[in-house]
Amino acid sequence: MSGFDPEWLSLREPVDHRSRARGPRDACARYSGGFERITVLDLGSGTGSNLRASWFHLPAWQDWCLVDHDPALLEAARRMLPTWACASRTDGERLALERSGKTLTVSFERADLMTDIEGPIARRPDLVTAAAFFDLVSCAWIDRFADALADSRLPLYAVLTYDGNARWEPGHPIDAKVNAAFNEHQTRNKGLGPAAGPHATRHLVAALRARSYAVEIGDSPWLLTRDDNRLIQSLANGIEQAVGETGLVPGETLAAWREAHSHPERCEIGHVDLFASPM
Known part of the structure; x- marks a missing residue:
């Protein structure tokens, strides 16, 4: 799974960070509070945004493994994290970072999670995390993942899974039609089988509960205003492109929709968001 633009990921990062649900975040912090040092496996890590959002709520010593299929995103993470940290140094292939009294070591792993999710999970990190990830994978993949997670009795902190809902103010007469077409596009194969898309959280929660996990859920919507205009523009353009590929909305109508939502x-x-822990 590759092809995500680092510029898009950078643009959405501040909104991703402020949108996180407090309940699952605090549940994760309580769970990890008993660790003096914690190992974290971050799936579909991109440029390391999930680390930059989560570090503050985890113990003082943290060992992160960032896993992604795209080497360009992993390289971007390697470049960005030292500028984010207060101090940094290289430790072989790893980074050693200091920020606000916390020490983080970060390793980078390119992996094809389609063919091997069991391998990374079998290393038994203390915590598995993922951000904006599970809506991209298939329901069958989620079941495989849940089996691997449950076999090792590991907790999961998964955030910013798209739920299929969108609302624009002021609205447009074809908002519902465009959103339905976009949601259809979200179920297409993104590299890990036919994507679960808007159904991902429901399927993930059911899979985890069936394997004796306690799951705490919280809504984490993007709430965008005119201050987020660059992100809104990019979002509207992306929706227009995706919906155009479905053929469910005529091109001229879709262009008019995008123009109406330009500001x-x-x-x-x-x-x-969710936090799940074995019972």
Whole structure:
């Protein structure tokens, strides 16, 4: 799974960070509070945004393994993290970072999670995390992942999974039609089988509960205003492109929709966070 633009990931990062649901975040912090040092496996890590959002709520000593299929994103993470940290040094292939009294070591792993999710999980990290990831994978993949997670009795902190909901203010007569077409596009194969898309959280929660996990869920919608205009523009363009590929909305109609939403008062895009721990 590759092809994500680092510029898009950078643009969305501040909104991703402020949108996280407090309940799952605090549940993760309570769970990890008993660790003096914690090992974290971050799936689909991209440029390391999930680390930059989560580090503050984890113990003082943290060992992160960032896993992604795209070497360009892993290289971007390697470049960005030292500038984010207060101090950094290289330790072989790893980074050693210091920020606000916390020490983090970070390793980078290119992996094809389609063919091997069991391998990384079998190393038994203390915590598995993922951000904006599970809506991209298939329901069958989620079942495989849940089996691997449950076999090792590991907790999961998964954030910003798209839930299929979008609301624009002011609205447009074809908002519902465009959103339905976009959601259809979200179920297409993104490299890990036919994507679960908006159904991902429901399927993931059911899979984890069936394997005796306690799951705490919280809504984490993007709440965008005119201050987020660059992100809104990129979002609207991306929706237009995706919906155009479905053929479900005529091109001229879709272009008019995008133009109407070029400077909205407000936009809300639904996401869900969860923290799951074995009972």
